[in-house]
Amino acid sequence: MNAAPLRLPDAGSIEAVAAALDPASVDDDLVPALARAFSGFEFSMARIDDDYWRDTRSVIRPDGTRLGELRPWMMAELAKDGGDTNALWLRLKETDLQITEWRGTSAFVFAPTGPAAADYIQIALGREIEWxxxxxxxxxxxxxxxxxxxxxxxxxxxxxxxxxxxxxxVYRLLNRAGGAFVHIRSFLERCGRSERDRREAKRPEMERRVIREVGPDGVRDTPFLDVVPDWFDYVPREIRFFQDWEQSSASKHRVFAHWALDIRDTTYKGEREIGFIPRPLRPPKARLLPTPDASVHLLMDRIEAVDRELGLPFGWFFLMTHGHWVDPDVGLAIAEGFRTQRVRLPDRDARVLLRWADRTYGF
Incomplete structure (x- = not known):
């Protein structure tokens, strides 16, 4: 008899689970509550210190009595003074009324759905407190x-x-431009399909485009697609990130154990924008930048130290694709050192690095 299919989480159910939790124990209770609501999934959570403020504020008395949300309450009070902001200010500053605000930090919940690097779901939450x-x-x-x-x-x-x-x-599902709840494999498929459709729509234009060169023999026009024959085969950086993970030494680890993805899937001026920015869950203590006197052997020592700090083989490479913690010039220098046989890398990592050096990408 076939097992019943797993019930995938949905936004409404996730919000209901979070809303039912006691604030006194919410940090400990969230993951078990999700596991009970969506049986068959092994959830884990990571929090990131990235303070933000919600634009929702309330008006209260000193004893905590709530008078309403700030904007509509203030608009009503302003109307009482005929729209005179100075008169309203003079009146309100003599009161003991106060305002509240919600401060939050990001939290990400993950659950694997299969063995491959992209086989997991990600839920973007905000952990918020009203002050x-x-x-x-x-x-x-x-x-x-x-x-x-x-x-x-x-x-x-x-x-x-x-x-x-x-x-x-309290934990609240964040409205991250279409990225609050995402099945990563399905998202990458959408990402690749969107890029293919975008480029295919430009086929007539690209087939007409030429590159004009002026030389001693006169002007010569070369079809653009003769110069860039793989233009229609472009692979988005988001897909390359996961391909590189699977084909490198990092593949022994789950992506979500080390990275959260700040995902967007929006439409702007009629054109779809879909992608993510990877965010390390435990960034290194110091940035790795190239220096004029740093030999490639010294750089190798430093990237190995980064990997030990991360607990992730080839982890420095993925930090480099982000660009903040490991400068891309470090990767280019190591790739050149490998080509000239001055340094060694595991075969699979060398293939990934050289492919990146030939056609770099970053976030």
């Missing part, structure tokens, strides 16, 4: 316009005391 942020208006400076009342800038941005915590932590 007592400050007075309803800045008592020291009158506002230049109503937007300063609707979108205040005076609340503190430093760490707030626990006595100012009002609610949370």
């Amino acid at each position: 007592r942020a400050g007075p309803i208006v800045n008592p020291d400076y009158r506002p230049f316009g109503e937007e300063e009342l609707f979108d205040p800038s005076w609340p503190r941005r430093d760490q707030l005391p626990e006595t100012d915590r009002l609610a949370g932590p």
Whole structure:
């Protein structure tokens, strides 16, 4: 008898699971609750320190009584003063009313769906806490316009005391431009299909395009596709990232054990934009930059140190494709050192690195 198919998570069910959790134990309870709701999946979670602020604010009294959301409440109060922001400011600064704000950090939940590098799901969440942020208006400076009342800038941005915590932590599904809940293999298929469709739509234009060269024998026009015959076979960087992972020493590890993907799938001015930016879950303590006096052997020592710090063979390469922690020039220098037989790499890693050096990509 065939086993029942796994029930894939969906946005509504994920939000319902998160909303039912007790803030006092939510960090410990989230993954077990998801496992109960979606049996058959082995969930794990990683949090990233990337502070953000939601644009949702409330108006409260000192005792915590809520009067409403800031913008509609402020608009109603402004109407009472005939739209006079100065009069409203003078009135409100004499009150003890306060505003709240939600501060959050990103969290990612993962679950494998198969053995390949892209066989997993990713859920992008925000771990959010509501805080007592400050007075309803800045008592020291009158506002230049109503937007300063609707979108205040005076609340503190430093760490707030626990006595100012009002609610949370809660986990909320983030609206990451189509990337809140993603099956990665399906996403990569969409990514490749979108790029093929985009390039195929330009076929008539590309078949007409020529590269004009002026030489001693006059002007010569060469068809663009004769110069770039593989233009229609372009592989997006997102797909190459996973191909390189599977074909390198990193393949012994799961991608999601080391990286979260900041995914987008949107349409802008009639053209689809689909892709991701990889974010390391545990970035190295220091950046690796090339220096004029650094030999390729020294660079090899340094990338091996990066791999040990990450606990990931060939991990330096994937940090390099991001570009912030390992400079791409490091990869080019090591590729050249390998070509000239000054350094050695495992065969599979060498193939990946040389392919990248011939046609670089980065995020």
